[in-house]
Amino acid sequence: MKTNNTIYKSANGKIKVLDFYNSILKDWTTPCREHQIITTYGSTFVLESGNKSLPKIVLLHGSGSNSAMWKADVAEYSKNFNVFAVDVIGECGNSAENRPHFKDKHYSDWLNEVLEKLKINQASIIGCSLGAWIATEFAVYFPQKTEKLVLIATAGITQLKLPSVLLITVTSAFGEWGFNKINKMIYGDLDIDKTALQFVSLVQEHFIPITELLPLFSATELENIACPVLFIGGETDCFYNTTKTAKRLKKTVANVQNMILKNTGHVVVNQSKTIQQFIKQ
Structure with missing residues (x-):
């Protein structure tokens, strides 16, 4: 197993990123319980909300992010579900x-x-980008533990758009102009709040993103997914071809619903109502 303990550009940069993240957690408006789960792969931080007797939802964020991205969603999900927002290992x-x-x-x-330590026998899993890739792999290898699967702007179904990655890499060298250009590519016309923008800026300055390409799932692997699947993607996603992703899922997964959002890029927001309806079906 590969271990990489240099995911930040400096010790001081790591402190800045995590201090900012933890300041967001201090303002977490939804009642929650914090867990540090010890696994073979290292300690895993989990935020739990909602009544323990309710059906389980697991949230997996994207690369260069953490569970803060789910703050608004957790407020909604926890009314009807026992929600677990998991900080993915190797991320910020x-x-x-x-x-x-x-x-x-x-x-x-x-x-x-992580789920075994939390005594979760079965859950619906919602993943975004990298988190959706992890959720898909989990559904492939642990189908009996996956009740519903929600894939948002998912990786692993179609090839990454390498020209976009190259453009982002080059543009990142151009200071504030580059920062704004990259955000425009990723967020599109979304109005990003000040706190989120500050965190994105800190991550881009101090965090070393993953460089290993996420493998594509084979048709056989995707056919092994037994649960209902909801895929939501933006029509103008700069990283993945959403239309091709939807077509491949429709071809290989037995029970899938596809939603392609117009005028939407890689970042998908305000879908908690749709997702809850799907999980409750």
Whole structure:
């Protein structure tokens, strides 16, 4: 198993990113319980909300992010579900900095350990981008534990748009202009709040993103997904071809619903009502 403990450009940068994240958690308006789960892959930070007797939802954020991205969603989900927002290992949250390779089912095994320690036998899993890739792998290898699967702007179904990645890499060298250009590519016309923009700026300045390409799931793997699946993607996603993703899922997954959002890029927001309806079906 590969271990990488250099996911920040400096020790001071790590402190700045995590201090900002934890300041957001202090203002978390939804009542929650914090867990540090010890796994083979390192400690994993989890925020739990909602009544323990309610059906379970697990939230997995994207790359270069953490569970703060779910703040508004958790407020809605926790009214009807027992919600677990998980900081993915190797990302800029409060979990271990370990980054195993994206093969040999390391990430699904990691998530399975987390759920076992939390005594969760079955859950609906909602993942965004990298988190959706992890959710998909989990549903492939642990179908009996996956009740519903919600994939938002998911990786792993179609090839990454390498020209976009190259453009972002080059543009990042151009200071504030580059920062604004990158955000325009990723967020589109979304109005980003000040706090989120500050965090994005800190991450881009101090965090080293993953460079390993996420493997594509084979048709056989996708056919192994037994649960109902909802895919939501933006029509102008700069990283993945949403139309091709929807077509491949329709071809390989037995029970899938696809939603392609017009005038929407890689970042998808305000879908909690739709997602809850799907999970409750």
